[in-house]
Amino acid sequence: MVLIDCFLMLLLAYGFGFLYYGLYRNLSARVHGRFGPSLAQSFFDSVKLFVKEQSTTFGWMFYAGPIIMATGAVLNVLFIPFINHGDSLQGLSSSANLIVVLYLMVLGPLGNALGVGSNGNPFGVMGITRGLTRLIALELPFYLAVIGVMIDAGSADFSAIFEAQSQEMNLLKHPLLFMAAFISFLGFMGKSPFDVVGAPQEVYSGPATEFSGKFFALLLSQSAMFSFAKLLLMVNLFLGGADDLGDLVLKTFVLFVAATFIGSVYARFSTIQSVEFLMRIPTLLGIVGLALL
Amino acid sequence: MQNLMQHFEIIQKTPTLYALHVSIETLFNTLHHLRYQSDFITLSQLTCTDWIEEERFELGYMLTNLERNCNLMVKCFIGRDDVTVASVVTLFPQAEVMERELHEMFGVGFEGNDTLYDFALEDWQDLPPMRREFDTLAYVQSHYDFRDGRDDNLDVKEQIKIRKAAAKSAKEAQGGA
Amino acid sequence: MEEGFNAYRQSLESEEQSIKSTQSVVEQAIAWFRAHSMFVLAYGTGCGAIEMPPTFTSRYDIERLGVVGVATPRQADILIVSGYCSPKTLKRVIRSYEQMSDPKYIIGLGSCTINGGMYWDSYNTIKKLDDFLPVDMYVNGCMPRPEALIEGFVKLQEKIRLNSSEAGYIKYRDNYAHYRANQERLFGAQVAPSYEENFAGMN
Amino acid sequence: MERKTITIFHGPQHPGITGNMSVELELTGETITKARTHVGYLHRGFEKLIERRTVIQAFTIVCRICVPEPDPNEANFALAVEQLAGIEVSEKATYIRVMVLEMARLAAQLLWMAGQSGSVGLGTVGQWSIYDRDLILDLFEALTGGRVYHMYIYPGGVRRELPEGFLERLGALLDYLQKRLVEYDRLFFDNASFQKRAIGVGVVKSEEALHLGYVGQVLRGCGLKRDVRRDNPYFNYAALEFDIPTQSGGDVFARALVRRAEMRESIKILRQVIAQMPTEGAIMQKLPKHRKFTLPKEDTYVAVESARGEFGYYMAGDGSEMIRRMQVKGPSLIHGFTLLESLLVGEELSNVALIMNSLGICPPEIER
Amino acid sequence: MLHFEATLLGHLFFGLSLLVIVALLRKNDGLWHLLLLGSLGIIFYASSLVTLFIGWEMMGWSGYFILSKTARVSTLQRYILFNLGGAFALLGAIALLFSFMGSMMLCDIDLTLLPVWALHSVSALVLIAVFVKSGIIGAHDWVVDSYQEASPLFSAVLSAILSKAGIYLFIVLLLKQPHDERVLFELMAWLGAITSVVATFKAISQDEIKRLLAYSSIAQLGYIITALSLMQAYALEAALYHTVIHTLVKLLLFVNVAAIMAITGKERFSELGGLLYRVPLLFVLLVIGIIALAGMPLLGGFNGKFLLYTALLEEKRALLLATVMFSSASAFLYCYKLVYGIYLGQRPHDESPLHVSPKSYYIPQLLSAALLILLGFLPALPTPLFSAIGVEAGFSALEFTKPSILNSPFGSFNGAVLMSAFGVVFVLILGLLQRVHSKAKAAQNAQDISYCGEVPKAGVNLHFGYGMGHELGRIGFIAFILRRQSRRFWDYLNLIVGDLSILLRSLYALGTQHILLLSLLGFTLLLLGGL
Structure with missing residues (x-):
């Protein structure tokens, strides 16, 4: 039963991931004052890249890099329950808890960092270093918020967190914690003030510089699924988890639209500015939120 | 501007443009004097005109004053073949790039400016291209080949001749009838 | 036999019918995906690059056709040579083209790529882009308008859907020696590392 | 061997470069220790081609020198030929020329805004400003027949009469742009994250700015009120009344505010031109012996204020109908080499595109 | 009267040190490594405080001899000075414990009997020894230099085992603290966390590999000390x-x-x-x-x-x-x-x-x-x-x-x-990636990277x-x-000690009668104090 559950979750994550990616391009197109591509355009892009005739590789480590990253994304999807109280769509979340998921989110990018490092392109490793430097301050407000949620729920298991939010979701109980987490959530999703990792004008498309053909396709697919997993995590932690599929779509969509619109009106901080910013206001929000727990 | 007039024989070309001819020996001292004593403190352009029939280049230092409302052209004639002029990088740092361009385009040497590597052309073996004896059309014929005309269309001039003849004969036929 | 544009259009349609019947459904699907998602390399080589911002932004918005600008040649499918090409630029253009992964296409903008255009007598521009790189689609005009550029992309999409064997990258791969000879004749020996072995294992 | 600094190219094929040039950067980490500009990718040997062309032939090629703003080239060429040959230009033609130049400046500033916001990742502003620039190009198309290359200001006047209803359309467009500028203020100039990125970056010291020959917004950005339209007026700018905005910061944000104020000034000038445009008068003074028009054995230097600074032409005639020598001096020659290379040392890699856009470097006018 | 007693904790720590030292045995200085192993054995199986102290001392100087083969004199001096400092602090703690416990045996140490001031001073002294051994910030000066200059294999031993002796000491002596007297360990928990933050950022900025690993082991020990102090x-x-x-x-x-x-x-x-x-x-x-x-x-x-x-x-x-x-x-x-x-x-x-x-x-x-x-x-x-x-x-x-x-x-x-x-x-x-339509093509050579259209020249780094x-x-x-730089603090300390000794020496230069007078004065004070 668990296998069917996992397969269904992966299918949902893949579908919703590309749907939201297409929606992102459409919504930001409307902000720009144009129509934008069809909703499935990102899916077409990834299939086209999969069926290209050539993809350059730089040895077996470069080949393994994106695979580890995709594995990290898939594991994230599997270890976060989609539905809060039901028994379907739980995946493997019973045998793991929130702290494991937090650190799984970093496993994929570190695996990819090995792959990108092995191709010898300076732009790739500069993108990775920017990601890791930004990670130092990006995790701080998110951890503060997550610690608050765990202490409030009394355990790190998702079921306990859903229990704690059964009457009132964390967004209302701990608004400050939600704000701190949302700011660093913008960074995880690579939205504008913090999208410093692959900035094309600065680092020549960062880590994805040497990815061609099927490797770039794998990168796109895993980033679609990974962003859906992050949306899911935010819903489970702060919006009381999803009662059923419809509720899931609604809540992730609301979070997603907020992130998109915020992202399209901000200029990009430099790496050091984003670290300094994240260490000031969001961390303060988190600490005050914890104090008021 | 007036005290400069007596000091040098300056011709006024337009209300805001003056010209001054100096010999190559006094060039650097004049520029030095203008740079520090007068208010012509900026070198905004370094021009070179090739008078091939008179066998000489004409170097022009375009100086602009502090208020940027008046330009003074300091010009001097130099020989055409492997001539070197004292570089003015010490007076005007921005001259470094201008001299590099003239060195590559005209072959004029500037001793004192050590960055005279290539400015716009890469691996250029031929004559400096802006000299008048360099014929660009001949270079194009020898290095590049053009797209040969479309085989389905005849030469345009012939077509025009045929049409004219047809029109004339048609008019005569119409006149005759 | 009639010549001119209509003839070319009929021959295109008839070829399309003949090819459609021979190709399997999978190949047609692959060609459909390749046509509906084109990544253009962000490289403004000549003065035509000034008409690319209006085409890629909100007024003419080519993203509706699935065309997106990408930063590196590895991710790109289409290289736009926008206007005249000096040997120094041509060296970089060839380098970028050879780093793109198959199937890749070239769009030549403006008359300068067709016959040297306004700089026919300039010592530093190439007169015929076709000698050095296989051009799939020419868009004429001394800087073609955004509408002409979009028309060029639509025509290219039709050509990609045909999945025809005489596409640019196949031509480049098959007679690579011819193109290489032209390049070396123009640049002398300092050409970017040759990709001879690159194609050895392919066909 | 020591591998402490890496060398990368902010190269010709790079989304963060303005045009087709490259900057070779030597980095320790992401801090730049040495920068060297490479140009020549767009060299077409303009001045060589012009030596083989008569005035009427050279006229069509001159406007192709610099792509974002071709009209100062045409104006310079016309001014130089008129000065050498001593041709008078009618009142109406001068007003139309001022109108064309100011419309070109507005279009170039909007293009700059797209580049500047793109370099800090604010894509929305780029989409809007390119759309607004396109509306100006529509008017150019109605007036001159060409969107970007207009070939309109000919020595002796302008080549085509204003289409009827053109001034009303221009007035309507100016009202629309006035409203849009307020939107750009909210999204771009007052955007906290852009200010955080732009303030204190690429600071030009005002003491050496004049002496080193910087022009345009770089001067006005560090408090020096210099503008060719005011200092060395051409056409009838002396009669028009407008002021020269300056800022004292000298950094990227100061130059952005200067450009923002210059857009307002251009709109003010255009409104005056619409009001004072004479209705009758010849717009084109026929050149004597059109094809065999000869220039006297004289040389001259003319300058026009383009959107990025003083754009100068040196032209020398030699009595034949071919032009003996024409040398173009764009603002980007000094900004691209002496200024850019000194500003980048010690700067972060993420500010390279920011500084290049703010200096308005356009490579085709460096090496022509 | 060396008393030994096998405890589970001892077995664990000795097992680890056995694994490390045997795995790294080399012909040239194998003898000293065995001596080091012996001293560790004495510490981990000691059942009396004296045995513990003897093992601690042996570990100190056997490490010194191995280090002396490769390290500079200044590093050696700092190594032995810090370790002796730690050892004397431990000796002071043992003396205090003995004065209250009456017996040297580890099994009958009961910290609850101690008065508050004694409890704090014992804990402080033992903590000094633990800090010195594990290189908490401030005392990390010798750690980084000795790891850097030790022979590569010995720095592995240093980092893997010797730093754990401090942890063992902490567990054996201090773990059974009375609940209400925990303010010292609250401070200690924060010190461990701050050490790991500071050491992590110092590690990031290092160019030598072994210094980076040294700082990283200081950071990891910071975590362990934070965990213990809970x-x-x-x-x-x-x-x-x-x-x-x-x-x-x-x-x-x-x-x-x-x-x-x-x-x-x-x-x-x-x-x-x-x-x-x-x-x-x-x-x-x-x-x-x-x-x-x-x-x-x-x-x-x-x-x-x-x-x-x-x-x-x-x-x-x-x-x-x-x-x-x-x-x-x-x-x-x-x-x-x-x-x-x-x-x-x-x-x-x-x-x-x-x-x-x-x-x-x-x-x-x-x-x-x-x-x-x-x-x-x-x-x-x-x-x-x-x-x-x-x-x-x-x-x-x-x-x-x-x-x-x-x-x-x-x-x-x-x-x-x-x-x-x-x-x-x-x-x-x-599997999916292998069977997908597009074939993987290996890149030509080190120059075949996308480098903004340029070709990286051979000598470019x-x-x-x-x-x-x-x-x-x-x-x-x-x-x-x-x-x-914590070194500036120790050098400053060095200066102060230097001045003090000069002052003291001037005291001896006085005439003999002055010395007699002073000693008499001192003696009377002691008498008064004694009553």
């Missing part, structure tokens, strides 16, 4: 688990770096790079090492951290937990710098010939890598041993269901499911190893950390 069952398990992991990881990393130094003769990031495809096995082993060092969920490294986080959560120490998580998040940067600086990056042009590395470098690495992977699959394997030690130390037993499920007060996770899920998904995606983390110096508080 005085709670799961925190003890976290500390013990982390000790085991740290020993294995540091053994693996230092021996790997030693192999690289043997092969290339270089030890700086700015001189190395691009060895991936020339020594692939060393690369894979180092990757396993840094995954465990960074605390990634797959290998054993995560279990120690997971237990520490849940213990801190249970104690509701939110800010302390946030600091620890912050320092472990910033540890990813120096882990990546370690693997990128040596193996990844641009393939070196001067393909200097590599000397073949002796097989003996591989055995310890393979051993510890295998153990780490085993702990990844069965995270709760050592839990029975740790809970027995906890019971012995007076804590409640730990909850244990299956070796593959590690449980903690705040939730549990199944290591086997995690690892097998990773393996299955990895193989599935690999594209290796980012030295510059990684260079930007952090621009951030305010990190720049403060990097600038703060």
Whole structure:
């Protein structure tokens, strides 16, 4: 039963991931004052890249890099329950808890960092270093918020967190914690003030510089699924988890639209500015939120 | 501007443009004097005109004053073949790039400016291209080949001749009838 | 036999019918995906690059056709040579083209790529882009308008859907020696590392 | 061997470069220790081609020198030929020329805004400003027949009469742009994250700015009120009344505010031109012996204020109908080499595109 | 009267030191290593305070002799000075304990009997010894230099085992603190967390490989000391688990770096790079090492951290937990710098010939890598041993269901499911990628990278190893950390002691009668004091 559950979750994550990616391009197109591509355009892009005739590789480590990253994304999807109280769509979340998921989110990018490092392109490793430097301050407000949620729920298991939010979701109980987490959530999703990792004008498309053909396709697919997993995590932690599929779509969509619109009106901080910013206001929000727990 | 007039024989070309001819020996001292004593403190352009029939280049230092409302052209004639002029990088740092361009385009040497590597052309073996004896059309014929005309269309001039003849004969036929 | 544009259009349609019947459904699907998602390399080589911002932004918005600008040649499918090409630029253009992964296409903008255009007598521009790189689609005009550029992309999409064997990258791969000879004749020996072995294992 | 600094190219094929040039950067980490500009990718040997062309032939090629703003080239060429040959230009033609130049400046500033916001990742502003620039190009198309290359200001006047209803359309467009500028203020100039990125970056010291020959917004950005339209007026700018905005910061944000104020000034000038445009008068003074028009054995230097600074032409005639020598001096020659290379040392890699856009470097006018 | 008594804790620590020293035995200074092993044995099996102190001293100077083969004089001096300082602090603590306990035996030490001031002074003195040994910030000066200048294999021993002696001392002497007198250990918990943050940022900015590893082991010990000072069952398990992991990881990393130094003769990031495809096995082993060092969920490294986080959560120490998580998040940067600086990056042009590395470098690495992977699959394997030690130390037993499920007060996770899920998904995606339409084509050579349209010339350096983390110096508080040199503090102390001794010497220069007068005065004071 668990296998069917996992397969269904992966299918949902893949579908919703590309749907939201297409929606992102459409919504930001409307902000720009144009129509934008069809909703499935990102899916077409990834299939086209999969069926290209050539993809350059730089040895077996470069080949393994994106695979580890995709594995990290898939594991994230599997270890976060989609539905809060039901028994379907739980995946493997019973045998793991929130702290494991937090650190799984970093496993994929570190695996990819090995792959990108092995191709010898300076732009790739500069993108990775920017990601890791930004990670130092990006995790701080998110951890503060997550610690608050765990202490409030009394355990790190998702079921306990859903229990704690059964009457009132964390967004209302701990608004400050939600704000701190949302700011660093913008960074995880690579939205504008913090999208410093692959900035094309600065680092020549960062880590994805040497990815061609099927490797770039794998990168796109895993980033679609990974962003859906992050949306899911935010819903489970702060919006009381999803009662059923419809509720899931609604809540992730609301979070997603907020992130998109915020992202399209901000200029990009430099790496050091984003670290300094994240260490000031969001961390303060988190600490005050914890104090008021 | 007036005290400069007596000091040098300056011709006024337009209300805001003056010209001054100096010999190559006094060039650097004049520029030095203008740079520090007068208010012509900026070198905004370094021009070179090739008078091939008179066998000489004409170097022009375009100086602009502090208020940027008046330009003074300091010009001097130099020989055409492997001539070197004292570089003015010490007076005007921005001259470094201008001299590099003239060195590559005209072959004029500037001793004192050590960055005279290539400015716009890469691996250029031929004559400096802006000299008048360099014929660009001949270079194009020898290095590049053009797209040969479309085989389905005849030469345009012939077509025009045929049409004219047809029109004339048609008019005569119409006149005759 | 009639010549001119209509003839070319009929021959295109008839070829399309003949090819459609021979190709399997999978190949047609692959060609459909390749046509509906084109990544253009962000490289403004000549003065035509000034008409690319209006085409890629909100007024003419080519993203509706699935065309997106990408930063590196590895991710790109289409290289736009926008206007005249000096040997120094041509060296970089060839380098970028050879780093793109198959199937890749070239769009030549403006008359300068067709016959040297306004700089026919300039010592530093190439007169015929076709000698050095296989051009799939020419868009004429001394800087073609955004509408002409979009028309060029639509025509290219039709050509990609045909999945025809005489596409640019196949031509480049098959007679690579011819193109290489032209390049070396123009640049002398300092050409970017040759990709001879690159194609050895392919066909 | 020591591998402490890496060398990368902010190269010709790079989304963060303005045009087709490259900057070779030597980095320790992401801090730049040495920068060297490479140009020549767009060299077409303009001045060589012009030596083989008569005035009427050279006229069509001159406007192709610099792509974002071709009209100062045409104006310079016309001014130089008129000065050498001593041709008078009618009142109406001068007003139309001022109108064309100011419309070109507005279009170039909007293009700059797209580049500047793109370099800090604010894509929305780029989409809007390119759309607004396109509306100006529509008017150019109605007036001159060409969107970007207009070939309109000919020595002796302008080549085509204003289409009827053109001034009303221009007035309507100016009202629309006035409203849009307020939107750009909210999204771009007052955007906290852009200010955080732009303030204190690429600071030009005002003491050496004049002496080193910087022009345009770089001067006005560090408090020096210099503008060719005011200092060395051409056409009838002396009669028009407008002021020269300056800022004292000298950094990227100061130059952005200067450009923002210059857009307002251009709109003010255009409104005056619409009001004072004479209705009758010849717009084109026929050149004597059109094809065999000869220039006297004289040389001259003319300058026009383009959107990025003083754009100068040196032209020398030699009595034949071919032009003996024409040398173009764009603002980007000094900004691209002496200024850019000194500003980048010690700067972060993420500010390279920011500084290049703010200096308005356009490579085709460096090496022509 | 050397008394020995085998305790479970002793067995654990001695087992670890046995594993490390035997794995690193070399012909040339094997004798001293055995002596060192002996002294460790005395410490871990000592049942009386005197035996403990003797073992501590032996460990001190046997380490000194091994270090003296390679290190500079100033490093040696600092090594022996700091260790003696620690030893004398321990001696003071033992004297105080004896004066109250009346007996030297470890088993009948009961801290609750001590008056408050004695309790604090004993704890402070023992903590000084622990700090010196594990190199907490301030006392880390000798650690970094001696790790850097020791022979590569001995720095592995130094980092893997000698730093653990302090931990053992802490557990044996201080663990059974009375509950209400915990203010000293609250301060200690914060000191451990701050040490790990400071050491992490110092590690990121290093260019020599061994200095980076030295700072990283200081940071890891900071975690262990924070865990110990919580005085709670799961925190003890976290500390013990982390000790085991740290020993294995540091053994693996230092021996790997030693192999690289043997092969290339270089030890700086700015001189190395691009060895991936020339020594692939060393690369894979180092990757396993840094995954465990960074605390990634797959290998054993995560279990120690997971237990520490849940213990801190249970104690509701939110800010302390946030600091620890912050320092472990910033540890990813120096882990990546370690693997990128040596193996990844641009393939070196001067393909200097590599000397073949002796097989003996591989055995310890393979051993510890295998153990780490085993702990990844069965995270709760050592839990029975740790809970027995906890019971012995007076804590409640730990909850244990299956070796593959590690449980903690705040939730549990199944290591086997995690690892097998990773393996299955990895193989599935690999299969998908193999059969997809597009064929993989190898890149031509080191120059065939997309480099903005240009061709990287032969002599151009594209290796980012030295510059990684260079930007952090621009951030305010990190720049403060990097600038703060603790050496200036010790040199300043040095000066003060110098002036004092000069003053004292002038005292002796007085005439004999003055000395008589002074001694008389001193004697009377003592008499009065004595009444």
